Ligand SMILES: CC(=O)N[C@H]1[C@@H](OP(=O)(O)OP(=O)(O)OC[C@H]2O[C@@H](n3ccc(=O)[nH]c3=O)[C@H](O)[C@@H]2O)O[C@H](CO)[C@@H](O)[C@@H]1O
């Protein structure tokens with residue numbers, strides 16, 4: 410038995426919701442806590458499946474953890490292993506972020522290859538190149554990467570692509586290296602800045618985070634600290650699209666407006682009204698909207714993690730819209746499912762050409778990955794009749810109580826148990 414969402418065409422969403430802490434910020438921050446033997450207190454922790462996987466990972470390395478509401482207490486102490494288990498790595502890409510910290514702290518790490526996933530091959534060559542440039546000897550043994558370095562040395566590292574994970578892994582490793590590391594063409598995402606702030610509060614010396622050049626002056630040791638995680642910009646943007654697609658009027662609290670600029674600009678170009686209010690935004694939708702063209706790019710460009718949700722909105726926006734996906738090579742899996750709901754979308758390589766249709770029809774569709782799942786839920790809110798979204802374990806990886814938040818705004822969505830057989834009769 411698996412969970413699924415049953416969604417019925419909903420009224421325009423109305424009301425107020427609060428955004429949770431960022432998944433993509435909390436995961437590297439938790440990994441960074443491995444860099445010290447002290448106690449760290451992380452506030453604003455989102456209760457997500459991915460976060461629980463990272464909790465298991467930290468426990469595997471010897472951490473004692475206490476979760477109280479959204480506050481996570483991490484007592485790290487001595488690390489009890491240099492090996493990261495395959496069962497945890499395979500569950501979540503971000504588990505690979507323990508590589509840098511374990512190597513820096515113990516001088517040795519053995520970690521399984523994370524492998525590919527639905528959205529692309531996602532190699533780790535940039536992570537490894539960076540650590541090798543810092544003096545790590547790296548070998549690959551039957552799908553396991555082993556790296557050793559008595560003490561990493563500061564180095565100049567140029568990333569061929571501003572990879573978020575590689576920037577984070579290298580940045581964490583460099584905090585305890587001997588000398589200065591400079592990462593050029595570094596990722597500039599807000600989650601990198603949040604990680605740098607956490608590392609600096611631990612006693613690290615990181616400057617330039619949020620720009621394409623990050624400098625890390627290595628220190629002898631780090632200490633535990635207290636930190637509050639930034640709000641999840643992708644969760645916020647998903648709710649912005651939910652308000653827009655239903656023609657609703659929603660106030661979204663706990664938003665850093667600078668982080669959502671690219672998505673806000675496209676929604677405004679379409680004709681969605683967005684009003685900024687301190688750390689909140691109000692999104693007032695009034696479809697039909699104008700079509701737009703979008704290209705996903707590293708931050709501050711349009712986030713690939715919002716591409717699927719935007720396709721749902723553009724699928725019911727009159728006219729032709731074009732989305733070019735430049736970050737992941739296979740991130741259009743949701744398009745087939747949306748087609749099943751009546752969307753008119755053609756894929757040509759990394760380009761989706763979307764001809765807006767008047768309405769979508771409810772159907773049984775599958776969440777092929779996290780944001781694909783969010784896109785199908787959004788489509789379900791405006792589709793005629795009933796939509797069943799299966800494989801929602803992907804959604805639970807990255808959205809906290811999504812159905813409760815949507816219901817609070819008036820959406821007709823319910824979580825049910827469903828058997829593997831794909832038919833309405835299998836729903837109990
Ligand atoms: C936990 C987390 O923060 N996940 C985010 C992170 O993933 P993640 O850190 O995995 O994404 P990257 O920025 O590393 O990947 C971007 C591109 O670079 C490629 N690449 C990456 C590393 C490498 O060594 N070699 C290489 O070729 C990838 O295959 C991909 O095509 O950033 C992505 C891009 O914003 C987001 O979609 C994910 O939500």
Ligand SMILES: C=C(OP(=O)(O)O)C(=O)O
Nearest residue numbers: 501502503714779780807
């Ligand atoms: C791709 C995503 O996450 P991850 O890197 O954890 O797979 C995402 O958050 O959309």
